[in-house]
Every structure is written in C-alpha cells, then in structure tokens.
Amino acid sequence: MKLNNTLTEKSIITLLILVLARLGIFVPIPGIDHDTFYTSIGQNALVNFLNIFSGGGLSTIGMFALGIVPYINASIIIQLLIKIIPELESLQKEEGESGRRKITQITRYLTLIWALAQSIAIAFWIKPYVFNWDLSFIIDCVTTLTTGSMIIMWLSELITEYGIGNGASLLIFQNIVSGIPKNIQNYSFNMFSFTQIASIFTLFSLFLFMLLITILIQEGSKKIAIISAKQLNKFKNINSKSYIPLKMNQGGVMPIVFASAAMTIPVYILEIIGNQNIKFFLSLFSPNGPLYIVLYGILIIIFSYFYTSLVLNPDDVAQNLKKMGASIPGIRPGRSTSKYLKKILDKLTLLGSIFLFFVAMIPSIITKITQIKIFQGLGATSLLILVGVAIDTAKQIQTYLISEKYNSMIQ
Numbered sequence: 001m002k003l004n005n006t007l008t009e010k011s012i013i014t015l016l017i018l019v020l021a022r023l024g025i026f027v028p029i030p031g032i033d034h035d036t037f038y039t040s041i042g043q044n045a046l047v048n049f050l051n052i053f054s055g056g057g058l059s060t061i062g063m064f065a066l067g068i069v070p071y072i073n074a075s076i077i078i079q080l081l082i083k084i085i086p087e088l089e090s091l092q093k094e095e096g097e098s099g100r101r102k103i104t105q106i107t108r109y110l111t112l113i114w115a116l117a118q119s120i121a122i123a124f125w126i127k128p129y130v131f132n133w134d135l136s137f138i139i140d141c142v143t144t145l146t147t148g149s150m151i152i153m154w155l156s157e158l159i160t161e162y163g164i165g166n167g168a169s170l171l172i173f174q175n176i177v178s179g180i181p182k183n184i185q186n187y188s189f190n191m192f193s194f195t196q197i198a199s200i201f202t203l204f205s206l207f208l209f210m211l212l213i214t215i216l217i218q219e220g221s222k223k224i225a226i227i228s229a230k231q232l233n234k235f236k237n238i239n240s241k242s243y244i245p246l247k248m249n250q251g252g253v254m255p256i257v258f259a260s261a262a263m264t265i266p267v268y269i270l271e272i273i274g275n276q277n278i279k280f281f282l283s284l285f286s287p288n289g290p291l292y293i294v295l296y297g298i299l300i301i302i303f304s305y306f307y308t309s310l311v312l313n314p315d316d317v318a319q320n321l322k323k324m325g326a327s328i329p330g331i332r333p334g335r336s337t338s339k340y341l342k343k344i345l346d347k348l349t350l351l352g353s354i355f356l357f358f359v360a361m362i363p364s365i366i367t368k369i370t371q372i373k374i375f376q377g378l379g380a381t382s383l384l385i386l387v388g389v390a391i392d393t394a395k396q397i398q399t400y401l402i403s404e405k406y407n408s409m410i411q
Contacts, residue, residue, distance in 0.1 A: 007164075007400070014163030017155050018174050024064035024151070029144055031137055032061055037129040061126060066118055066149040068156060068171050074110035075168075076254075078103060079310050108153065115149035116142065164400075165393035173389040176382045210359060214387045217355045220248035222348060224341070228326040242326075244317065246345060249352040251307030256360055258307075259299035263292070297357045304353035305346075314341035 028034060038059055058065050082088045082103075091099035119142040126141075127133050156167030163170075223243040266282040273279060284291045318338035327333045331340045 007397075010162065010164045014159055014165065014170065017159050017163065017167075018170065021064065021152060021155050021171055022174060022178065024148060025060060025062045025067075027063040029061050029063070029065075029141055031131050031140075032126060033129045033131065034060065037061065037126060040129070058122075061122070063144055063148040064152055065122070066115055066145055066152070067175065068152050068168050070115040070118060070149045071107075071111045071153045071156065071168060073114050074107050077110060077114075078107050083310060111153055112146070112150060115146045119143075119145035119149075165389070165396055169385075169389045169392065172385055176386055211387065213355065213359055215391070217249045217352060217359065218388050218391060220352070221245045222248070222344065224328060224344065226321065226326045226328055228324065244328075244341075246312075246341070246348055247352075248348050249304075249356065250311045250345075250349065251304055254307050255300050255303035255353065256356055258303040259296060259360075262299055263296055293361070296360070300357045300360065301350070301353040304349050304356065308345065308349045312345065314338045314345060317341055 041059065078088070082092055088103065088106075091102055093099075095102070120138075122145060123138045123141040130137060152171065156171055159165065159167030159170055223245055225243050227242060263285075266285045270279055270282050270286065283289050285295050286292060315338045318334060318341060321327060321337060322333045328337055328340060331337050
C-alpha cells in the first residue's frame with residue numbers, strides 16, 4: 001500500500017506541474033496584436049521548428065514562450081565546454097556529487113544569460129506587432145519571458161527530483177503531444193471516400209513502420225563482452241552478463257535537431273540577400289531544392305559523430321576497464337582497447353545516422369504518397385522525442401517498482 005501511495009504521489013506531482021507549465025503558455029504578454037502576429041508567422045519554418053519545444057509558445061508570445069529551450073541550449077553548451085575546459089571536466093569526473101552540483105549551478109546561470117538574450121531578440125522581433133513599442137515595453141517583455149523561462153527550468157527540476165521521469169524531457173513530450181489534436185482538427189476526412197480510406201490505411205501502416213524503426217534506433221545496441229581477472233581464474237567460460245552496451249544511436253534526437261536547425265539557415269539568407277547568384281546557389285539547398293536531401297543526410301551523419309564523441313569517449317572507457325582489472329577478450333588493455341571500441345563505435349554511429357536519416361525522410365514520403373498532411377507536424381524529431389521519453393520514463397517506473405519491492409522484502 002505504501003508503494004502504491006508513493007507512486008501515486010509522484011504521478012500526481014508530475015501531472016500537476018505539467019498542467020501548470022502548459023497553462024503558462026496561454027498567459028499572453030500585453031501590448032501585442034496577437035491575431036496579426038499569429039497569422040503572419042504561420043509559415044515561418046524556424047518558429048514552427050522551435051514551437052516543437054515550446055508547445056506553440058512562440059506563436060502566442062505567452063509567459064512561457066521560451067519554454068525549456070534556453071535550458072536545453074545551456075546544457076548542450078556546458079557539455080561542449082566540459083570537453084574543452086579541463087577545470088569543468090575535473091569537476092564532473094573527480095569531485096563527485098559536489099562537482100555535479102557546481103556544474104548544475106553553472107548551467108542555471110548560463111540558462112539565465114541565454115534566456116535574456118533570446119528575450120531581447122524576441123522583443124525586437126515582434127516590434128511591428130506591438131501597439132506601443134518603447135523602452136518600457138522592452139523591459140516588461142524581457143523580464144516576463146526570462147522569468148517564465150527560469151520558472152520552466154525550476155518546474156523541470158521539480159519533476160526530476162520529486163516526480164517521475166526527466167523533467168525537461170517530459171515538458172517537451174507534453175508540448176509535442178499538445179500539437180497533435182490541432183493537426184487532426186485541420187484535416188477533414190470523408191468516411192465515404194474509398195480513396196481517402198485507402199490513404200488513411202496506408203498512412204497508419206507507414207506510421208507504425210516508422211514507429212518500429214524509431215524504437216529500433218533508440219534501443220539498438222551492441223554488447224561488447226568483458227572479463228575480469230577474477231572471472232578468468234574461476235571460470236573457463238566468459239560470463240555473458242558482463243558486457244559494455246554500445247548504443248547504435250548515442251546522440252538520441254540531437255543530431256536531427258541540429259541538422260533541422262541548420263537547414264533553416266539557407267531559407268532565411270534567401271530572404272535577406274539580393275544577389276541572384278548566391279540566391280540560386282542557396283535555392284539548391286532549400287526544401288524544394290535538388291540538394292536538400294543530400295545536405296540534410298550529410299549534416300545528420302556529421303552531427304551524429306559529433307554528439308557521439310561528446311557522450312562516449314573510448315579512451316575513458318578503456319581507462320576505466322584497466323582500473324577495474326577488466327578487459328575485452330582477445331584485446332590488450334589500454335590503447336588497443338580504445339582503438340577497438342572506437343572502431344566499433346564509428347561503425348555503429350554510421351549505421352545509426354543512416355537510420356536517423358531514413359526516419360527523418362519518412363514523414364515527407366508519407367505526405368507525398370498519401371497526399372495527407374495530418375501527421376506532417378509530427379516529424380522525425382518529434383517522433384524520436386516521444387518514443388525516447390516514453391521508453392525512458394517506463395524504464396524509470398519499472399526500476400522504481402523493482403527497488404521498492406526489494407526494499408519491502410528486506411524490511
């Protein structure tokens with residue numbers, strides 16, 4: 001009974017915080033012609049992309065318009081800096097919990113700076129839609145948006161600490177799910193049309209196939225068997241339970257996020273410049289251009305390798321194995337182990353990035369085959385986030401239930 005009550009409390013806390021975070025999006029900033037603004041930015045590719053993470057907040061310019069984006073950006077920058085700055089790397093690896101708390105605090109400060117910068121940019125961006133744009137409005141707008149972003153960061157940390165799952169991931173998950181009913185509402189379906197029924201059936205079949213591929217990418221891994229000196233003395237056979245899991249997609253959704261964001265740059269440069277030669281060159285990489293898919297695939301592969309290098313370092317793994325007195329059968333400890341792991345990791349990353357590119361293209365393929373745009377807003381980025389968050393949250397609940405069960409048995 002205690003277990004059920006505790007799990008129920010965590011679930012209620014999580015749901016209440018998610019509802020509060022969602023309601024804040026619809027608290028508008030005064031002094032803006034929201035109807036005109038919403039109509040004019042409806043086809044803006046960058047805004048539509050960022051709305052995935054803010055739940056439509058940028059379209060409404062509400063209190064929580066920035067959403068969790070500044071916190072995500074700050075976290076990515078900190079991960080990059082940890083690899084570059086030795087002091088930060090030392091904090092993470094050598095100072096334990098104290099070092100992690102310091103890094104968390106630095107991330108919060110960076111989130112504040114990032115939120116201020118984005119708030120100022122938004123205050124100037126929406127100038128044509130403001131009734132009385134002056135210094136007072138800029139201060140109010142920047143203060144409101146920055147405060148809202150910090151509140152969202154605080155709410156995400158509350159979920160992580162007192163609720164179920166990762167707070168930032170669940171907030172993004174909620175924002176993506178909230179946009180699905182709007183896509184369905186905008187599509188009219190004639191149940192007496194055989195063509196549309198066949199198209200819908202094809203759509204859902206392809207969608208289920210896409211879902212299966214996404215789960216395969218998220219969960220696919222290669223097990224590298226390891227053996228310790230103690231095992232080598234006691235057992236002739238290698239214990240199959242001792243292994244290093246190398247995931248096929250170490251970067252998760254981030255390679256597609258970075259690649260999608262980079263692909264919006266040529267579109268905006270086209271709108272700014274007047275040189276026809278440059279316009280022609282950039283048009284080759286626009287969504288309707290012949291080289292769009294090629295560049296998109298190359299960027300996904302590049303960012304996959306980049307993010308994998310941030311998440312997993314073969315040298316660190318080899319060093320840790322050596323410290324524990326463990327090794328990979330047939331591979332010498334130290335540098336040889338590092339080279340072996342890097343070789344396997346490179347192959348897995350290439351395979352994973354190709355799968356990511358394939359998944360990224362499926363929404364466009366579905367739309368062209370069925371001529372139905374009902375799931376066009378649910379792109380590969382959104383689907384990977386939904387699947388990844390759902391799997392991680394389910395695993396956390398399962399782990400929590402198992403640990404509580406063992407605790408009750410011991411007591």
